Amino acid sequence: MDRKVRVRFAPSPTGPLHIGGVRTALYNYLFARKHGGDMILRIEDTDSNRFVPGAEDYINESLAWLGIGIDEGVREGGAYGPYKQSERRDIYREHVKILLDNGKAYIAFDTPAELEAKRSEVANFQYDASTRMSMRNSLSMPDDEVKRLIDEGTQYVVRFKVEPGRDVVVDDLLRGKVTINSSILDDKVIYKSADDLPTYHLANIVDDHLMEVTHVIRGEEWLPSAPLHVLLYEAFGWSDTAPKFVHLPLLLKPDGKGKLSKRDGDRLGFPVFPLEWHPEGGEISSGYRESGYLPEAVVNFLALLGWNPGDDTEIMSMDELIDKFDFSHCSKAGAKFDYEKGRWFNHEYLQKLSDERLAELFKPVLRQHGVNPDDYSDELLARVVGLVKGRIYFVKDLWDQTKFFFVAPEEYSAKDVKKRWSEDTPRIMGELVDVLLALPDFGSKAAEPVVLDWIASKGYHLGNVMNAFRLTVVGECKGPHMFDITELLGKDETVARIKKGVERIKI
Ligand code: GLU
Numbered sequence: 310m311d312r313k314v315r316v317r318f319a320p321s322p323t324g325p326l327h328i329g330g331v332r333t334a335l336y337n338y339l340f341a342r343k344h345g346g347d348m349i350l351r352i353e354d355t356d357s358n359r360f361v362p363g364a365e366d367y368i369n370e371s372l373a374w375l376g377i378g379i380d381e382g383v384r385e386g387g388a389y390g391p392y393k394q395s396e397r398r399d400i401y402r403e404h405v406k407i408l409l410d411n412g413k414a415y416i417a418f419d420t421p422a423e424l425e426a427k428r429s430e431v432a433n434f435q436y437d438a439s440t441r442m443s444m445r446n447s448l449s450m451p452d453d454e455v456k457r458l459i460d461e462g463t464q465y466v467v468r469f470k471v472e473p474g475r476d477v478v479v480d481d482l483l484r485g486k487v488t489i490n491s492s493i494l495d496d497k498v499i500y501k502s503a504d505d506l507p508t509y510h511l512a513n514i515v516d517d518h519l520m521e522v523t524h525v526i527r528g529e530e531w532l533p534s535a536p537l538h539v540l541l542y543e544a545f546g547w548s549d550t551a552p553k554f555v556h557l558p559l560l561l562k563p564d565g566k567g568k569l570s571k572r573d574g575d576r577l578g579f580p581v582f583p584l585e586w587h588p589e590g591g592e593i594s595s596g597y598r599e600s601g602y603l604p605e606a607v608v609n610f611l612a613l614l615g616w617n618p619g620d621d622t623e624i625m626s627m628d629e630l631i632d633k634f635d636f637s638h639c640s641k642a643g644a645k646f647d648y649e650k651g652r653w654f655n656h657e658y659l660q661k662l663s664d665e666r667l668a669e670l671f672k673p674v675l676r677q678h679g680v681n682p683d684d685y686s687d688e689l690l691a692r693v694v695g696l697v698k699g700r701i702y703f704v705k706d707l708w709d710q711t712k713f714f715f716v717a718p719e720e721y722s723a724k725d726v727k728k729r730w731s732e733d734t735p736r737i738m739g740e741l742v743d744v745l746l747a748l749p750d751f752g753s754k755a756a757e758p759v760v761l762d763w764i765a766s767k768g769y770h771l772g773n774v775m776n777a778f779r780l781t782v783v784g785e786c787k788g789p790h791m792f793d794i795t796e797l798l799g800k801d802e803t804v805a806r807i808k809k810g811v812e813r814i815k816i
Contacts, residue, residue, distance in 0.1 A: 312550075313521075316349065317516075317517070318349070319353050321353045322352055322353075322360060323364060324364055325582045325586035327582055328560065331583050332560065332614055333557060334377050336526055339612070346523070348377075350379040350382035354393060355512050356509070363589075374598055376608065394512045405499065408499070412470070413470055415447045436495050438473040441468075466498045471496055474491065476489075477494075482555045483641055484556065497537055510537055510538065518545070525554050527555075558641055558644055575595075580597050582597070583598065584599065585599040602703075609630070610650060616638055624657055656701065656702045667698060671708075678712070697788075714797060717802070718806070721810065726814055729772075729777050738781065744760060753796040756796070781809070781814070782803060
């Protein structure tokens with residue numbers, strides 16, 4: 310019987326969600342949507358020592374920003390809650406008891422100091438079938454002694470009893486069947502009496518079972534845990550409904566040498582977090598949102614880090630990604646984090662925005678630079694950004710490309726002056742002013758032929774005159790088409806700038 314697809318993204322709130330985690334969430338989401346399934350967000354907060362305040366909100370805000378929708382979770386609710394592991398203690402306690410009762414787990418009293426002593430005494434010590442009888446646990450000690458210690462309130466852990474010498478098969482949709490021998494596994498701690506909480510392994514598989522998860526899609530770093538999880542499903546008698554595994558390839562540093570780390574962002578100058586992260590009393594880490602990325606661009610970029618649609622299509626909306634997504638086009642090899650590609654995606658998505666929308670996004674940037682956008686009509690702003698948007702990678706780049714629209718140049722590029730300004734230029738600019746003042750229509754299309762005809766009729770050097778003109782208006786010899794600029798600036802401003810330039814530029 311085919312079950313409804315149910316997947317979960319199960320982050321631990323131990324810090325800001327990094328970009329690799331976001332990709333895992335995205336792949337879960339794409340897979341769920343593709344198959345009409347459910348996407349669960351489960352907060353795995355059983356490691357109280359590593360809990361970081363604000364991390365859970367950060368996860369929610371990041372996913373919301375990117376449009377990764379959650380069907381069931383702490384905020385959304387759902388029929389399988391609670392969705393936060395620290396609120397499921399009773400459930401875990403009950404399941405630990407099941408394993409203890411059926412002999413699949415045992416109680417161990419070894420203190421951290423005792424374990425440490427053992428490790429220094431025995432090379433490559435592992436708590437397993439070969440050593441457990443020499444340790445202090447409910448298998449090696451008499452029952453009444455165990456009971457007495459527990460009654461006295463002695464701290465203990467529960468360990469999963471791994472039977473040695475068995476082949477454990479992890480069936481991974483991406484990697485095929487991965488077989489390992491159970492002898493290499495240790496008797497993992499699955500519960501600690503000290504905080505009355507299970508460890509990740511137990512909580513994770515109990516929840517996946519109870520939440521009827523069909524596919525566990527997570528990072529490759531969890532592959533080594535998978536054999537233990539297979540054995541745990543078996544110990545509970547749940548193997549028939551155990552979820553299928555998909556262990557996603559690692560994200561690698563841009564040069565492909567090693568795993569992308571949280572520190573690479575600062576080192577290489579790009580964000581590795583979706584949103585800016587402000588740790589209590591610590592240094593701020595940059596985020597994609599605050600760096601000027603559009604969420605659609607980030608989603609598209611991340612989707613292609615480890616997956617492709619089977620052809621070379623690159624620009625895909627969320628709906629298109631959902632439509633095309635499948636694991637058969639997922640790579641097993643690590644995906645290089647090509648940050649330049651991320652910039653390119655942002656450029657492409659900015660081109661898709663209407664000029665009006667882009668102008669809206671530009672307004673806060675204008676304010677930051679002391680320009681009040683309300684002094685300009687929305688229509689004018691839209692036309693200004695429309696002229697230069699092909700050159701930008703981020704909304705903030707619009708300022709460099711368009712600042713001369715808002716602020717007349719105070720300085721003139723020395724290099725361009727040297728190249729384009731001669732003794733004759735002030736006189737020619739004076740003539741140009743007369744030509745411009747005489748124009749009945751100052752629009753780009755009307756003005757251009759008149760000015761070009763005048764230059765030709767006088768036998769002037771086209772490049773020199775037009776560049777000198779540009780120098781006075783823009784301050785340097787670059788920018789969009791000259792007559793588009795002057796049309797938007799208007800006749801009075803254009804003429805005023807030429808006159809000011811003539812006064813100021815000295816050779
Ligand atoms: N809590 C684990 C994490 O932080 C979940 C791993 C899994 O998805 O099984 O990534």
